[in-house]
Amino acid sequence: MSLQTLVDATTVRDWLTQDRSVRILDCRARLGDPDAGRRLWREGHLPGSRHLDLEADLSDPAGEGGRHPLPDPGRFTATLHRLGITPAVPVIVYDDAGGQLAAARAWWLLHVWAGHPDVRVLDGGIAAWQDAGGALESGEPVAPVAASNWEPTFDGTAWISADTVAKGELTLVDARTRERYRGEVEPIDPVAGHIPEAVCRPSAANLDAEGRFKTPSRLDAELPQSEASYCGSGVTACHNILAYAIAGRALPKLYAGSWSHWIRDPARPVATGD
Known part of the structure; x- marks a missing residue:
């Protein structure tokens, strides 16, 4: 498995201008405020991006496994289906902390654990996007995402x-x-x-x-x-x-x-x- 890591904001902007097929996931979160991520996403996000929630999508409920246990593989697979994620389409994940909070977690789950071949963290996050002149959308997307049927093979050795x-x-x-x-x-x-x-x-x-x-x-x-x-x-x-x-x-x-x-x-x- 090749290791994809980062993408810069200018490249993302060019891809969107060229209508390149890509799935963008907004992973912003605030520890202690489970509603903050989706609220921030509604207020302004990269065009076409969907929200990926740290608590609901990237973790199982807190408990014996710690505060953010790995999501159950079946439940995480259902999340991938809902978001229309397939190995054929590159995935870009971002947050507003330079990947320090949930974007890197999403990268690890999707790329290292689930084996998606092309997942990249937006270097510098949403601030880098805005610094590069990128516009933000607000509210819920109008166009629905076509569900996928990808069944990843999870790497239990990771x-x-x-x-x-x-x-x-x-x-x-x-x-x-x-x-x-x-x-x-x-x-x-x-x-x-x-x-x-x-x-x-x-x-x-x-x-x-x-x-x-x-x-x-x-x-x-x-x-x-x-x-x-x-x-x-x-x-x-x-x-x-x-x-x-x-x-x-x-x-x-x-x-x-x-x-x-x-x-x-x-x-x-x-x-x-x-």
């Missing part, structure tokens, strides 16, 4: 469980901020700290000052050795995995449950500090 992490055999990288990694603050989960022996690479470090991904060579120089990636709930960990793809490095596995799952078992060890 993600790992807590039991695999607990063996301590994989080099583990934490995508959260250094303050959360050290256990100095924890604004979301009930326990602070990190998985022992993990190293910290905040996902925000993958972007430059303009909110675009750093160059492949710079990412390659900065990214630590990693065989597995985690974060708070398995979302920003995908941003780090995407960064490894951009750098041309082997992709880390995703610890899907991440920290919010790890701490559900009080017997699992917790580390603080550096």
Whole structure:
């Protein structure tokens, strides 16, 4: 499987001008406000884009699996059918955080896990689109999407469980901020700290000052050795995995449950500090 990663706003604008067949998915979200993503999409989105919801489409309900467990394969397949996604049509995903929140998660689910051959994150997100002179649409699309019948083959080796992490055999990288990694603050989960022996690479470090991904060579120089990636709930960990793809490095596995799952078992060890 070839690794597709990014697309720039000018290219997307050219594709739309040429009426190139492409499916665009708006993945904006706000943690703690499950209605925000769809509201933002209605207020203004890339022409022809459809909303892909972090809570409803890109995750199963929070619970034993953590705050954002992987969606059930059958349910995710139904989402792909509803959105008319097929391997024959390129998919572009975007958010308003440089891919740091839900767009990279969508990329991972569609491309790495489900095996769609051409899924790309809009580099710089909706801000880059507007900076390039791209117009926004508002409201619900008038034209319906023709449902697809694609039945993806999901790669069960792309993600790992807590039991695999607990063996301590994989080099583990934490995508959260250094303050959360050290256990100095924890604004979301009930326990602070990190998985022992993990190293910290905040996902925000993958972007430059303009909110675009750093160059492949710079990412390659900065990214630590990693065989597995985690974060708070398995979302920003995908941003780090995407960064490894951009750098041309082997992709880390995703610890899907991440920290919010790890701490559900009080017997699992917790580390603080550096």
